[in-house]
Amino acid sequence: MMLTINPHNPQQRLIDRVVECLSKGGVIVYPTDTTYGMGCNIYNKKGIEKIYQIKQRDKRKPFSFICPDLATIAGYANVSNNAFKIMKRHLPGPYTFVLEATREVPELLVTKQRTVGVRMPDNNIALEIVRQLGHPLVTTSANVTQQQTFEDPSLIDDEFGSRLDMVVDGGKLSGEPSTVISLIDEEIEVLRHGCGDISWIK
DSSP: OEEEOOSSSOOHHHHHHHHHHHHTTOOEEEEOSSSEEEEOBTTOHHHHHHHHHHHTOOTTSOOEEEOSSHHHHHHHEEOOHHHHHHHHHHOSSSEEEEEEEOTTSOGGGOOTTSEEEEEOOSOHHHHHHHHHHSSOEEEEESSOTTSOOOSSHHHHHHHHGGGOSEEEEOOOOOOOOBEEEEOGGGOOEEEEOOBSOOTTOO
């Protein structure tokens, strides 16, 4: 099902429909500030496994997840004072920050090194969904692993619609992935340069 939501002023009744879908175990596609994301509630084990199947992704590579604010991130990741300052300066934004995981994170989303990737995208629809849901939202690009990403949600619906519970249309996006930055052990390391300025990293 395709649901079109205003990216600048998301309609509450439509956000409610998305949240209801997620609360019932649904897997959705939704806009971020980079690519379209495919996701579900992080506590939805069946949903996470379904996303692995759709993407044909190696289960040894965990997904990142979206949080609505820094306080929520601190519940799922160990955030040092320096990491907090960096994230406060650059979030919401097109970055995925890698941090040490807390015990609150489901095992399916934790790497062997006990780290997690967290996002707070600069996208009103994504942030409003995760605020209303009350739990972080799995985020991974809405494509088959190693294949093209889609800028147009209608193409995503054509490709994956029968296997998804909902595609949220928030307009065309850039299709460029987020920049991934590790903040482990007080070191700043760029793991992937995508969308997002990195000139502030010395």
